[in-house]
Amino acid sequence: MSFVSNATGAFYERSLGQMNGLRGSLERLQTQISTGVRLERGSEDPAAASRLRTLARTERLSEVQEDNADKLARDLTEAGDEVLGVANLLSRARELAIRAANDTTGESGRTAIAEELAQLELELFDRANASTLTGEPLFAGTAAGPAFVRAADGTVTYNGNTDIASVPVAPGTELERGVPGSQVFQFNVNGTPTSAFEVLSSLSAALQPGTANPGAAAQAAIEGLDAAIDTTTRNQTVLGTRLAWVEVIQDQQTNRALSVDEQQSDLGDTDLGKAVARLQQTLTALEASQASFTRVANLTLFNAL
Amino acid sequence: MSGNMFQIARTGAAAARASLELTAQNIANSANPDYARRSLESRELVGLSLSGNGVLNGVRILGISRNDSAVVQRQARNSASELARADAELGALRDTELALEQSALFEGLVEFEAVLTQLEGNPLEPALRTNALETARQLASTFRFANNTLGTARQQVQESAAVSLDEVNRQATELARINQSLTNAREGTAGQAALLDARDAALRALSEEVGIDVEFDSRGAASVRLSGASAAPLVDGISSNALTSTLAADGTIDFALAGSVVAPTSGALAGQAAALEAKADYQSQLDAIAADTISRANTAQTSGADQTGAAGQPLFTGTGAGDIELALTSGTQLATAPAGSPAGSSNIGNLSALVASIGADDGPVASTDRLLLGLSSRIAAQDVTRSGLAAIADNAQATLLSETGVDLDTEAANLVRLQQAFEANARVLQVAGDVFDTILGLR
Numbered sequence: 173m174s175f176v177s178n179a180t181g182a183f184y185e186r187s188l189g190q191m192n193g194l195r196g197s198l199e200r201l202q203t204q205i206s207t208g209v210r211l212e213r214g215s216e217d218p219a220a221a222s223r224l225r226t227l228a229r230t231e232r233l234s235e236v237q238e239d240n241a242d243k244l245a246r247d248l249t250e251a252g253d254e255v256l257g258v259a260n261l262l263s264r265a266r267e268l269a270i271r272a273a274n275d276t277t278g279e280s281g282r283t284a285i286a287e288e289l290a291q292l293e294l295e296l297f298d299r300a301n302a303s304t305l306t307g308e309p310l311f312a313g314t315a316a317g318p319a320f321v322r323a324a325d326g327t328v329t330y331n332g333n334t335d336i337a338s339v340p341v342a343p344g345t346e347l348e349r350g351v352p353g354s355q356v357f358q359f360n361v362n363g364t365p366t367s368a369f370e371v372l373s374s375l376s377a378a379l380q381p382g383t384a385n386p387g388a389a390a391q392a393a394i395e396g397l398d399a400a401i402d403t404t405t406r407n408q409t410v411l412g413t414r415l416a417w418v419e420v421i422q423d424q425q426t427n428r429a430l431s432v433d434e435q436q437s438d439l440g441d442t443d444l445g446k447a448v449a450r451l452q453q454t455l456t457a458l459e460a461s462q463a464s465f466t467r468v469a470n471l472t473l474f475n476a477l
Numbered sequence: 478m479s480g481n482m483f484q485i486a487r488t489g490a491a492a493a494r495a496s497l498e499l500t501a502q503n504i505a506n507s508a509n510p511d512y513a514r515r516s517l518e519s520r521e522l523v524g525l526s527l528s529g530n531g532v533l534n535g536v537r538i539l540g541i542s543r544n545d546s547a548v549v550q551r552q553a554r555n556s557a558s559e560l561a562r563a564d565a566e567l568g569a570l571r572d573t574e575l576a577l578e579q580s581a582l583f584e585g586l587v588e589f590e591a592v593l594t595q596l597e598g599n600p601l602e603p604a605l606r607t608n609a610l611e612t613a614r615q616l617a618s619t620f621r622f623a624n625n626t627l628g629t630a631r632q633q634v635q636e637s638a639a640v641s642l643d644e645v646n647r648q649a650t651e652l653a654r655i656n657q658s659l660t661n662a663r664e665g666t667a668g669q670a671a672l673l674d675a676r677d678a679a680l681r682a683l684s685e686e687v688g689i690d691v692e693f694d695s696r697g698a699a700s701v702r703l704s705g706a707s708a709a710p711l712v713d714g715i716s717s718n719a720l721t722s723t724l725a726a727d728g729t730i731d732f733a734l735a736g737s738v739v740a741p742t743s744g745a746l747a748g749q750a751a752a753l754e755a756k757a758d759y760q761s762q763l764d765a766i767a768a769d770t771i772s773r774a775n776t777a778q779t780s781g782a783d784q785t786g787a788a789g790q791p792l793f794t795g796t797g798a799g800d801i802e803l804a805l806t807s808g809t810q811l812a813t814a815p816a817g818s819p820a821g822s823s824n825i826g827n828l829s830a831l832v833a834s835i836g837a838d839d840g841p842v843a844s845t846d847r848l849l850l851g852l853s854s855r856i857a858a859q860d861v862t863r864s865g866l867a868a869i870a871d872n873a874q875a876t877l878l879s880e881t882g883v884d885l886d887t888e889a890a891n892l893v894r895l896q897q898a899f900e901a902n903a904r905v906l907q908v909a910g911d912v913f914d915t916i917l918g919l920r
């Protein structure tokens with residue numbers, strides 16, 4: 173007793189299901205267009221969502237690494253400036269030593285030179301204890317500072333350490349923040365360890381009035397000053413090279429940030445042209461099925477009775 | 478002879494009228510999803526005469542026949558069961574995804590990693606230290622938030638499982654009652670057809686909640702077993718057994734029928750049970766990530782020295798996502814330098830070890846990404862399965878409707894046809910009367 177019929181309920185159910193489906197995809201497209209985001213949930217495209225997470229992490233870490241690189245560049249510039257000052261200061265000291273070594277320079281001239289050398293030594297001490305904008309010593313390694321301390325008898329000793337912290341500035345790239353003071357201001361002359369402070373203060377002392385043979389002492393000090401200038405110049409080069417490297421890395425960071433942005437946009441952003449075209453297509457389909465639904469629904473024999 | 482004509486026309490008019498009434502009933506119920514189309518069964522009525530020739534007596538109404546197809550009904554039920562399972566599981570998994578994605582756990586971990594990296598650039602800056610500490614506090618609260626939302630999602634599934642279970646037991650009791658009435662109902666009556674409608678509706682409602690195997694006896698009474706289970710029947714004749722559930726400590730749910738354990742294979746209950754198991758799994762993964770974060774941070778802290786040169790103290794307390802708390806009170810307590818460093822050291826050896834440990838391939842950031850990827854891949858796969866099942870279920874439903882549903886065009890045609898039949902029978906009556914009058918008028 174079973175025969176197949178065109179059940180009215182089945183027709184309504186089917187039409188409703190089709191129109192609901194169309195309306196659902198319309199709403200998704202509309203959300204995509206109005207938010208500009210293609211993926212609302214990870215499950216819509218698990219692989220792309222995971223990739224987006226990784227990119228977001230890279231982006232966030234890059235921001236921080238850029239900050240670190242900026243800070244590092246500032247620190248290196250400051251250290252470079254100080255070391256440049258030290259180099260100038262030592263050249264001036266060398267000129268003075270040469271002048272003091274000259275026999276034509278009289279005692280009063282040597283006293284003035286001794287005075288200037290003492291002042292230069294004070295300036296050198298200040299520069300050696302310079303700190304960054306955030307208050308950390310530039311030349312103390314990782315120690316809390318100050319980098320150099322002066323004892324009651326006037327001798328200057330290194331108070332820092334030889335550790336240098338490395339700053340992460342790019343994925344897998346860490347740069348040393350500076351150079352330790354012991355490397356800039358301490359050196360050997362003829363196998364004897366000494367420091368720029370010692371060279372300056374002993375020369376200044378040797379030129380005081382009443383000291384025997386100041387000319388020879390000044391002559392002898394030139395060797396020490398040469399060594400000090402050498403050391404300083406070497407460190408200037410080290411700092412300059414490192415700064416150049418930071419600038420290269422900053423350039424790379426900008427490029428990488430652009431590429432990360434591009435990938436994020438490719439993966440996660442709505443392709444507006446495509447989405448609008450699809451929206452129009454779906455709208456047309458929905459309108460057509462609504463129109464045909466009303467027409468077919470009106471096709472009933474009861475209208476003819 | 479003309480007496481028989483009266484009889485024939487009377488039965489014919491009555492049968493046409495009964496059919497018309499049924500047509501009206503069909504039209505009235507055309508929007509009722511539980512209603513199966515009725516039609517009238519009738520047979521020619523022939524009496525025996527003494528001469529051995531048949532005497533024509535008109536038509537006899539046999540009863541109301543209800544359009545029914547057990548096979549199609551079963552197909553519709555089973556596919557609806559499967560779809561309900563997929564829907565329940567998918568819905569619950571989507572809630573889990575929402576809970577884990579919206580808690581922004583991944584972003585929290587990345588932010589923690591980022592502020593620590595920033596601290597590496599300037600380890601003694603008090604603002605950065607405080608920022609790192611507050612980000613750690615935020616991370617702990619993010620873990621707890623993720624834990625809570627996951628817990629809420631789990632509770633919702635448990636509640637809807639309880640609702641489903643109530644529905645199963647209610648429908649089972651209802652079915653037993655219908656079975657009782659069916660055994661008492663007379664064959665071919667409108668009452669029996671209505672009971673069969675109610676029986677199919679109850680079976681359909683039951684199969685939405687749990688997959689069932691159904692057998693019918695000669696009177697149409699249904700006995701129901703959970704599909705795939707050989708345990709006690711859910712409904713047997715006029716008696717029904719109660720389905721019960723117990724919640725385990727990890728939030729998963731187990732079912733028992735008449736005291737013995739059963740595992741539904743389809744229906745909403747099966748989906749909810751599967752979802753609860755998945756949630757327990759994700760909960761333990763979340764706890765593992767929290768425990769990993771705690772242990773990595775604390776290991777790094779305790780193997781370093783803080784800003785005052787003192788040995789580092791643990792960063793977090795707790796054992797999982799539910800009870801993770803920040804333990805430190807001040808940014809100076811962050812052990813950025815290796816153990817044994819003096820106060821104020823800007824050595825970042827220990828901090829670098831922590832950053833590397835957090836961002837490692839087996840670290841919490843990567844584990845969280847894997848957790849989210851696993852979850853969303855599972856949902857994407859389930860979604861595909863679900864659309865397949867939905868197509869099958871829609872198809873089965875459409876087939877069922879075209880087998881049992883009311884077609885208004887057919888009914889309209891029937892109206893015309895039956896009206897004509899009724900008028901024709903009335904005409905026969907009139908002719909019989911005329912014939913009789915003609916004979917009486919003979920003079």
